[in-house]
Amino acid sequence: MKQTWRWFGPNDLVSIDDVCQAGAQGIVTALHHVPTGAVWTPAEIARRQAIVGRMKDGSPSGLAWDVVESLPVSEDIKKQQGDFRAHFANYRESLRNLAAAGIETICYNFMPVLDWTRTDLAWRLPTGATCMRFDLVNFATFDLHILQRPGAPEDYDEALRETCAERFAGMSDAAREQLAGNVVFGLPGAAETFTLDDVRLHLAQYAAMPEETLRAHLIDFLAEVVPTAEELGLRLCCHPDDPPFPLLGLPRIMSTEAQYKAVMDAVDRPANGITLCSGSLGARPDNDLPGMMRRLGDRVHFLHLRNVKRDTPALRGSFYEAEHLGGDTDMVALIAAVLEEESRRRAAGRPDSSIPFRPDHGQDILDDQGRKAQPGYPAIGRLKGLAELRGVIAALSR
Template sequence: MQETWRWFGPKDQVSIGDVVQAGARGIVTALHHLPPGVVWPLEEIRARQEAIRAGSGGLTPPLSWSVVESLPVSEDIKRQTGDWRSHIDAYKTSLENIAAAGIEVVCYNFMPLLDWTRTDLGHRLETGATCMRFDLTDYVMFDVFVLARAGAADDYDAELLDAAQARFASSSDAFKQQLVDNIICGLPGAADHFSLTDIQDHLALYADCDHEQLARNQAGFLDLVTPLAQDLGLRLCCHPDDPPVSLLGLPRIMSTEADYQRLLTAVDLPANGITLCSGSLGARADNDLPGMMERMGDRVHFIHLRNVRREHDALFGSFHESEHLDGDVDMAALVAAILREEARRRLAGRPDHAIPFRPDHGQNILDDHTRQAQPGYPAIGRLKGLAELRGVISGITHATGHG
C-alpha cells in the first residue's frame, strides 16, 4: 500500500515539510485555484510538482505528486447543459497534460453541487478532540426551515420534521448562521460568497435531473473521457457521495455497491475505476466495505481510509468521524482485503499492484486546535491515523505474508 497525504497547495496550513516528517511519500493534490471546466495547463502542473519537490528539503527521493484529487467535473457536464461539450474538451486536454507530467491516477466525483456535507465542523468529544459531524435533525432543520427548499418537508417523516422544527424554534440566530456556514463549506470554491438564495438558484438548475438522468449523464461523460484515459495510461477513479444519500432533493448516484457496479459496467475499461472511501461509504449501514474490496478490488485505483461512528440503528442517520480504528467500519478487515488484492495484482504482473491510499480526515488533537487547517485535515490527527494504519498493515503483513 502506497502511503500518500492530501495537500491543498501553498496555502495549506500543513506544509510539505510536515508531510515529510509524517513519513508519507506521495502527495495527493489538485490545482484548486482553477475553476471547473478549464484546461489545466502543463506548466501549472509542473509548477505544482516543483513546489512539492522543493518543499521536500533534502529527502531523497523527494516527495512526488502521486494522485490528482480532484480534476473537477463541472456542473454543466453533470447536467449536460450549457458549455458541457467544451468542458469535456477541456477535461480531455487536462488529462493529456496530467499524463505528460507523469501522474497516473485521477480522482473525481459526480456529486451535484455539494462535494461533502457536515452540520458541525468542530464537534467536541469527551476526550477533548474535535471532529466533523453530520446531525440529521440539524440538516433537516436547515433544509426545511432555514433554506426553506420547496417541497423539502415531503422528504422526511413526521417524527423527524417535528424534531427539526423544535430545534429550529429553540436555536439562536448565531447557531443557525453557523449551520449555514458549515453546510456551505461543502460547496467547492463557494464558501466565501454563496448565499441561501444562491443555493436555491443552483438547486433549481437540477429540477429536471433525477437519479436516472444523472446516471446517464455520468455514463456519457465516461464514454467520452475513459478511452482517452486508457490510451494515456491513466486510471480514473470516482469518489462516492459524501454522505451517501440524497441531500437537498439532489440525485446521488455513487452511494452503494450497486452504484459502483453500474459505473464499472457502463464503460468496461480498466481505466474506469473506483476511489474506495471507507468513511463516505461507511456512513450507510448497508455498505460492506471489506466485501466491496473483495468483489470490486481489481478496479479500485485509490483508497481513502477513515472511520465513522453511526449514531443510529437505521440505514442512515447522524454520524461523526471517529478515530481510524474505532468506528463502525471494520478497518482491519478492510486493510486485509486490500492486501489480498495487492497480492493478486503482483501475481498477475500488474504494475499498479501498490494501491495509493491516504489517511482521510482525522480528529483535531493537540496543536491541531490552534493550527486552523482545512476542515477535516489536521496535521496531528491525520498523523495519528496514519500511524495506526501502518500498525494494522504491518501486523497483517507479518501474519499472512501479504504485502
C-alpha cells in the first residue's frame, strides 16, 4: 500500500515541506485552475510536477505526482448536452498528456452538480477537535426553506418537515447564510462564485433525469475514454457519491456495491476501475466495505481511507467524520482485505500490486485550528490518521 497525500497546489496551506515531514511517499493533486472540459497541457502538467518535486529551499522533495484527483468530468458530459463531444476529445487528450508525463492513476467522479455535501465544515467534538458533518435536519432545512426547491417536500416525511420548520424559524440570518455557504462549498471550484440561483438552474437541468439515464451517460463516457486509457496503460477510478444517497432530487449511481458492479460489468476492462472511499461509502450502513474490497478488489485502483460515525441505522441519515479507527467502518478488516488483494496481484505479476491510498480527511486538531486549511484536509489531523493506518498495515503485514 503506497502512502500518498492530497495536495491542492501552490495555494494549499499544507506545504510540500509539511508532506515530506509527514512521511508520505507520493502526491495526489490536480490542475484545479484549468476549467472543466479543457485540455490539461503538457506544460501545465510539467509545471505541477516540478513544484511537487522541490521543497521551499529548493532541495529535492523526493515526492512525485502519483495520482490525479480529479480529472473532472464536465456537466455537459453528465447531461450529454452542449459541448460534450468536444469534452470527450479533450479528456482523451488530457489522458495522453498525463501518460506521457508518467502519471498512471486518474480519479474522477460522476456526481451531478455537487462533488460532496456537508452542512458543517467545522463541527466541534467533545475533545475540542472539529470535523466536517452532514446533518440531515440542517440539510433538509436548507432544501425546504433556503433553496426552496420544487418537489422538496415530497422527499421528507411530515415529522422531519415540522422539525425543519422549527429549526429554520430559530436560525439567525447569519446562521442561514452560513448553512447555505457550507452546502454550496461542495460545488466544484465554486465555493465563492455560485449563487442559490445557479444551484437552482443546475438542479432544473437534472429534474427529469432518472438514475438509469445518468448511468447510461457514465457508460457512454467510459466507452469513449477507457480504450484510450487502456492503450496508454492508465487506470481510471470512479469515486463514489458523497454521501451515498439521493439529495436535492438528483440521481445517484455510484453509492452501492451493486451500482459499482453494474458499471464495471458494462465496460468490463481493467482500465475501468474504482476509487474505494471508505468514508463516502461508509456513510451508508448497508455498504460492507471489507466485503466490497474482497469482491471488487480486482478493479480497485485507488483508496481513500477515512471513517464516519453515523447517528442512525437508517440508509439516509446524519453522520460526522470520525477518527480513522474510530468510526463505523472496520478499518482493520478493510486493510486486511486490501493486503490480501495486493498479495494476489503480486502472485499474478501485476505491475499495480501496490495500491495507492491516502488518509482521507481528518479532524482539525492542535495547530490545524489556526492554519485553516482546505476543509477536511488539515495537516496534523491527517498525519494522525496516516500514523494510525500505518500502524494497522505494519501489524497486519508482520
